[in-house]
Amino acid sequence: MSSNRFAATAIAMILAGAASAQxxxxxxxxxxxxxxxxxxxxxxxxFQAETGIQVNVVAVGTGQAIKNAENCDGDVLLVHAKxxxxxxxxxxxxxxxxxxxxxxxxxxxxxxxxxxVVGMTxxxxxxxxxxxxxxxxxxxxxxxxxxxxxxxxxxxTDVDPTASSGGWYRETGSGMGATLNAGIGMxxxxxxxxxxxxxxxxKQDYQISVQGDDDLFNQYGVIPVSxxxxxxxxxxxxxxxxxxxxxxxxxxxxxxxxxxxxxxxxPNAPTN
Amino acid sequence: MFDASMMRTAPESRATQVSPIxxxxxxxxxxxxxxxxxxxxxSLDLGSRGCTVIMGPNGAGKSLLLKLMHGLxxxxxxxxxxxxxxxxxxxxxxxxxxQKPVLLRRSVAANIDFVLKARRKDRSRRTALLEHxxxxxxxxxxxRLLSGGEAQRLALARALATDPEVLFLDEPTASLxxxxxxxxxxxxxxxxxxxxxxxxxxxxxxQARRMADDVVFLHRGxxxxxSPASDFFPEPRCAAARDYxxxxxxx
Amino acid sequence: MQSIGDALGLxxxxxLSGDPDLLEIVLLSLQVxxxxxxxxxxxxxxxxxxxxxxxFRGRNAVLILMNALMGLPPVVVGLLVYLHLSRSxxxxxxxxxxxxTAMIIAQTILIAPIIAALSxxxxxxxxxxxxxxxxxxxxxxxxxxxxxxxxxRYSLLTVGLAGFGRAVAEVGAxxxxxxxxxxxxxxxTTAIALETSKGxxxxxxxxxxxxxxxxxxxxxxxxxxxxxxxxxxxx
Numbered sequence: 001m002s003s004n005r006f007a008a009t010a011i012a013m014i015l016a017g018a019a020s021a022q023x024x025x026x027x028x029x030x031x032x033x034x035x036x037x038x039x040x041x042x043x044x045x046x047f048q049a050e051t052g053i054q055v056n057v058v059a060v061g062t063g064q065a066i067k068n069a070e071n072c073d074g075d076v077l078l079v080h081a082k083x084x085x086x087x088x089x090x091x092x093x094x095x096x097x098x099x100x101x102x103x104x105x106x107x108x109x110x111x112x113x114x115x116x117v118v119g120m121t122x123x124x125x126x127x128x129x130x131x132x133x134x135x136x137x138x139x140x141x142x143x144x145x146x147x148x149x150x151x152x153x154x155x156x157t158d159v160d161p162t163a164s165s166g167g168w169y170r171e172t173g174s175g176m177g178a179t180l181n182a183g184i185g186m187x188x189x190x191x192x193x194x195x196x197x198x199x200x201x202x203k204q205d206y207q208i209s210v211q212g213d214d215d216l217f218n219q220y221g222v223i224p225v226s227x228x229x230x231x232x233x234x235x236x237x238x239x240x241x242x243x244x245x246x247x248x249x250x251x252x253x254x255x256x257x258x259x260x261x262x263x264x265x266x267p268n269a270p271t272n
Numbered sequence: 273m274f275d276a277s278m279m280r281t282a283p284e285s286r287a288t289q290v291s292p293i294x295x296x297x298x299x300x301x302x303x304x305x306x307x308x309x310x311x312x313x314x315s316l317d318l319g320s321r322g323c324t325v326i327m328g329p330n331g332a333g334k335s336l337l338l339k340l341m342h343g344l345x346x347x348x349x350x351x352x353x354x355x356x357x358x359x360x361x362x363x364x365x366x367x368x369x370x371q372k373p374v375l376l377r378r379s380v381a382a383n384i385d386f387v388l389k390a391r392r393k394d395r396s397r398r399t400a401l402l403e404h405x406x407x408x409x410x411x412x413x414x415x416r417l418l419s420g421g422e423a424q425r426l427a428l429a430r431a432l433a434t435d436p437e438v439l440f441l442d443e444p445t446a447s448l449x450x451x452x453x454x455x456x457x458x459x460x461x462x463x464x465x466x467x468x469x470x471x472x473x474x475x476x477x478x479q480a481r482r483m484a485d486d487v488v489f490l491h492r493g494x495x496x497x498x499s500p501a502s503d504f505f506p507e508p509r510c511a512a513a514r515d516y517x518x519x520x521x522x523x
Numbered sequence: 524m525q526s527i528g529d530a531l532g533l534x535x536x537x538x539l540s541g542d543p544d545l546l547e548i549v550l551l552s553l554q555v556x557x558x559x560x561x562x563x564x565x566x567x568x569x570x571x572x573x574x575x576x577x578x579f580r581g582r583n584a585v586l587i588l589m590n591a592l593m594g595l596p597p598v599v600v601g602l603l604v605y606l607h608l609s610r611s612x613x614x615x616x617x618x619x620x621x622x623x624t625a626m627i628i629a630q631t632i633l634i635a636p637i638i639a640a641l642s643x644x645x646x647x648x649x650x651x652x653x654x655x656x657x658x659x660x661x662x663x664x665x666x667x668x669x670x671x672x673x674x675x676r677y678s679l680l681t682v683g684l685a686g687f688g689r690a691v692a693e694v695g696a697x698x699x700x701x702x703x704x705x706x707x708x709x710x711x712t713t714a715i716a717l718e719t720s721k722g723x724x725x726x727x728x729x730x731x732x733x734x735x736x737x738x739x740x741x742x743x744x745x746x747x748x749x750x751x752x753x754x755x756x757x758x
Contacts, residue, residue, distance in 0.1 A: 026705075027702075032720070035664070036717070041705075056621060056702070056704040056705075057704060058621060058703070060627055071610065071611040072612075072615065073610050073620055165650060180722060181719065181722060181724075201721055201724070201726075202722030202724050221711050230610060339655075344658055362659040363661055372656065372747065374653060376670070377757040377758070378594075378673075378674070378757070387660060390660060391661070414757060416756035416757070417756050487721060
């Protein structure tokens with residue numbers, strides 16, 4: 001029988017797979033917005049050309065990204081939930097947290113604006129109005145950075161949306177894109193980061209309903225994973241990436257990235 | 273003509289190495305399926321040479337008797353001993369050709385090769401075996417596209433490939449054309465000539481006359497008669513056998 | 524809203540453009556899922572065969588388990604493999620997480636029960652036909668298993684195809700253990716999930732059609748092999 005040849009082929013494929021993991025490459029556990037908006041496709045080739053380091057991006061929600069990094073399955077963490085990030089560093093999983101860039105969150109909704117919130121700049125007031133009128137609101141519900149931000153916004157209103165979960169408050173438990181697709185499908189308002197929204201391809205009749213509140217500020221941070229907790233991390237390459245991102249060159253590159261002539265991310269790393 | 277030495281080791285020479293398989297002794301063998309007794313108190317002795325033909329109406333238990341002798345099924349009670357050994361101990365020294373040949377989904381040649389390889393026989397004997405049953409020209413053809421007669425001859429060749437000392441055949445020529453019947457009878461006779469003990473189940477009274485050295489007549493799960501062919505065919509002792517041989521319907 | 528027709532046009536345009544990224548994704552999908560299918564057959568076929576011919580205590584429990592495992596949710600398999608291959612897991616030192624190898628392992632675990640359960644049925648049916656003859660030949664258990672596997676080879680091809688179909692179509696396991704990393708672990712299904720999450724529904728649908736076309740091609744190839752075999756009465 002030819003099962004020996006099959007076995008040889010299979011083993012060769014496994015070895016090939018293992019070998020590809022041995023190259024000088026690092027893994028970034030990342031939030032989805034930076035990946036789905038195409039930022040990495042723009043930045044990482046510049047970085048690789050300069051340093052020769054291959055960067056592999058695993059794009060998941062911020063909550064899962066942090067958990068994966070705590071399991072030592074990443075060399076760099078790039079997410080947007082400052083409190084969780086600081087806890088990650090305080091717990092010893094990260095060497096340091098550096099502000100990298102920001103943009104803002106927006107509330108998108110159907111053009112018909114059933115809750116009458118278009119043009120409002122007080123996001124808590126807009127959310128309260130959506131809740132009072134019982135118009136549907138689609139939440140990530142996945143412990144992501146955007147979900148945490150949304151919960152913090154609700155917390156400063158008088159509304160407990162989770163009491164209406166399954167009613168007008170719909171928790172999709174999915175990524176940003178999936179939640180947008182679902183929200184648009186059911187005519188719900190959705191909180192999203194602006195970068196994802198600008199680069200999102202299935203807007204249909206949706207528009208930005210609420211923006212401009214200072215509370216909608218969205219800060220991204222970068223954290224090299226600590227070699228003390230995770231001896232397997234490639235700390236040198238991880239540090240090289242973090243340093244490059246916050247360098248003048250990296251910051252200029254972030255500012256230069258646009259989709260549909262709009263800048264998606266605004267660099268704000270501290271200059272030293 | 274065919275060279276017997278190519279086919280097999282002579283049973284006599286092997287008999288010096290291992291205990292003889294014959295005679296067969298069956299004593300008070302009973303076989304039940306569910307509540308029904310299909311074989312009831314069968315006692316039978318088979319000598320060391322020749323061709324025994326088992327006859328009897330449908331449902332008499334002929335095929336089951338063959339499977340009991342070979343060891344494919346075990347009796348509910350009673351003893352079956354081959355030279356003192358249980359059937360399962362000597363199964364590899366016997367071969368059974370089933371009424372409906374079970375051919376592997378491979379070429380004709382590969383069907384022979386399979387048995388030669390599994391039983392650690394000389395692989396070069398394939399050509400001789402196929403030639404012996406007149407299938408050499410079909411060696412590369414798919415076995416399951418053979419005609420009924422060809423399929424049965426291949427099953428026979430495969431059985432002979434195991435060098436059996438006892439060859440069981442369960443209605444090997446049922447519903448075959450006369451030429452195929454003749455070919456298969458020739459192969460059975462050759463085996464018998466070489467000292468293979470042949471046990472043949474058949475409905476064909478003519479075939480029984482041509483092949484039998486002794487006849488076992490089975491009726492309703494019992495042995496109604498066991499006589500030498502020279503006694504049986506002129507005048508069966510039991511009435512059912514007489515009717516059967518004379519072409520009357522026996523149930 | 525993008526229509527099916529638009530997506531079909533996009534799919535054809537994508538294929539005709541010979542986009543190297545698309546080719547890379549398609550080839551990785553095939554490499555991962557075909558390797559997983561071969562490995563799953565090497566594991567599942569002997570198990571299926573042994574259960575098919577075996578008569579042992581607890582056989583019914585084994586059958587129930589095998590059939591239940593056919594319904595393993597991919598995401599659960601992905602999670603189990605992730606927990607083992609994670610750098611903090613027991614096999615983390617292998618450095619296999621986020622590699623095609625991890626995806627192959629996950630898909631192998633996912634479809635080995637399918638191969639075992641379906642082949643058990645096929646081989647048991649065949650064994651019913653062969654059992655008396657094989658006992659008369661005094662075959663060993665190993666010889667019986669080998670002969671059954673070989674004689675059922677064209678039916679088992681269909682069993683393998685069922686496993687391959689499940690592997691190449693699943694996204695839950697490979698996205699967890701592969702990470703959907705561009706140019707490293709991105710396969711058809713994770714690319715479709717990604718494009719869907721980016722709201723690029725037309726592109727997602729087009730990729731889905733290409734995946735369907737690949738599945739059709741593989742099925743057609745297997746079917747033609749089977750038809751050739753059927754003409755020789757080998758099926």
